[in-house]
Amino acid sequence: MTLSAIIVVSAAIFGVGIYGVLSQQSFVMIMMGLELMLNAAILAVAAFWWGTTGGNPEGQLLVIVVMTAMAIEAAIGFALVTNVYRARKADITEKLKRLRN
Amino acid sequence: MDTVIDAIFWVFAASAVVTAVLVFVADSMVRAAYWLMASFVAVGGILVILNAQFLGLILILMMAGEMTIMAIFMVMFMMNPAGLNPMLMVHQHRTAILSGVVSFLALATVGLVAEFPNLPAPAASSPIVPLGQELLGRSMLIFESAGVALLAVMIGAIALVSQRGRYGDAEQGSLEPALEPGTNE
Numbered sequence: 001m002t003l004s005a006i007i008v009v010s011a012a013i014f015g016v017g018i019y020g021v022l023s024q025q026s027f028v029m030i031m032m033g034l035e036l037m038l039n040a041a042i043l044a045v046a047a048f049w050w051g052t053t054g055g056n057p058e059g060q061l062l063v064i065v066v067m068t069a070m071a072i073e074a075a076i077g078f079a080l081v082t083n084v085y086r087a088r089k090a091d092i093t094e095k096l097k098r099l100r101n
Numbered sequence: 102m103d104t105v106i107d108a109i110f111w112v113f114a115a116s117a118v119v120t121a122v123l124v125f126v127a128d129s130m131v132r133a134a135y136w137l138m139a140s141f142v143a144v145g146g147i148l149v150i151l152n153a154q155f156l157g158l159i160l161i162l163m164m165a166g167e168m169t170i171m172a173i174f175m176v177m178f179m180m181n182p183a184g185l186n187p188m189l190m191v192h193q194h195r196t197a198i199l200s201g202v203v204s205f206l207a208l209a210t211v212g213l214v215a216e217f218p219n220l221p222a223p224a225a226s227s228p229i230v231p232l233g234q235e236l237l238g239r240s241m242l243i244f245e246s247a248g249v250a251l252l253a254v255m256i257g258a259i260a261l262v263s264q265r266g267r268y269g270d271a272e273q274g275s276l277e278p279a280l281e282p283g284t285n286e
């Protein structure tokens with residue numbers, strides 16, 4: 001278990017997340033891809049805290065900031081999906097050809 | 102001892118990546134949500150191994166709640182939530198696979214080639230006490246800002262989804278009611 005190994009694992013999770021965000025049609029599945037990318041970010045930040053900072057707690061604080069970003073993304077994402085579904089009856093991206101109205 | 106920890110790490114690492122792939126392979130969106138949760142649990146396990154126990158456990162606890170909400174949400178709104186039919190809802194599939202592979206290769210190359218400072222966290226001491234002192238000491242502003250941001254998000258999310266405000270339908274705007282019932286004053 002080395003820092004490089006953890007970074008490679010994190011890169012793999014990030015790649016899967018990129019694939020999900022770009023390929024999925026359903027809004028919720030896109031959000032899952034975003035969460036996977038943030039998951040990879042958390043792993044990488046924690047790995048750097050473990051391997052390169054000598055135990056400085058500020059590194060762990062950055063993980064907490066990323067987790068906050070994740071919670072914000074999920075809450076606003078769910079709210080937007082609910083709103084779009086009400087207004088347009090759309091649950092996949094192809095049904096939103098226009099952003100007007 | 103080190104080999105045991107190494108083995109546990111690789112089990113968690115492999116399951117984190119495999120469950121991440123399964124999120125987009127599963128036929129049911131509910132299953133996809135729980136595969137995503139499994140991926141988070143595996144990453145939380147890796148964080149515990151990395152001596153960041155507090156972060157690993159709050160990651161697992163937070164994601165358990167969030168994925169439950171996600172599963173319920175998808176049963177409410179989305180087409181084909183139950184997994185009765187095979188599900189492949191994708192567009193620009195090849196571009197997406199290519200971008201995923203390219204970003205993995207690029208980031209993995211950085212991880213393997215770049216030289217990072219070698220200052221490991223001391224294994225013996227518990228990092229939780231310094232983290233708590235940092236959170237409620239020098240970095241309190243960051244911690245409090247995160248709290249305020251979450252409060253703003255809660256208000257914003259409620260404003261986005263509320264169909265009916267206090268004084269009428271949300272899209273009509275708001276007019277305060279009169280003080281005297283039945284009059285305009």
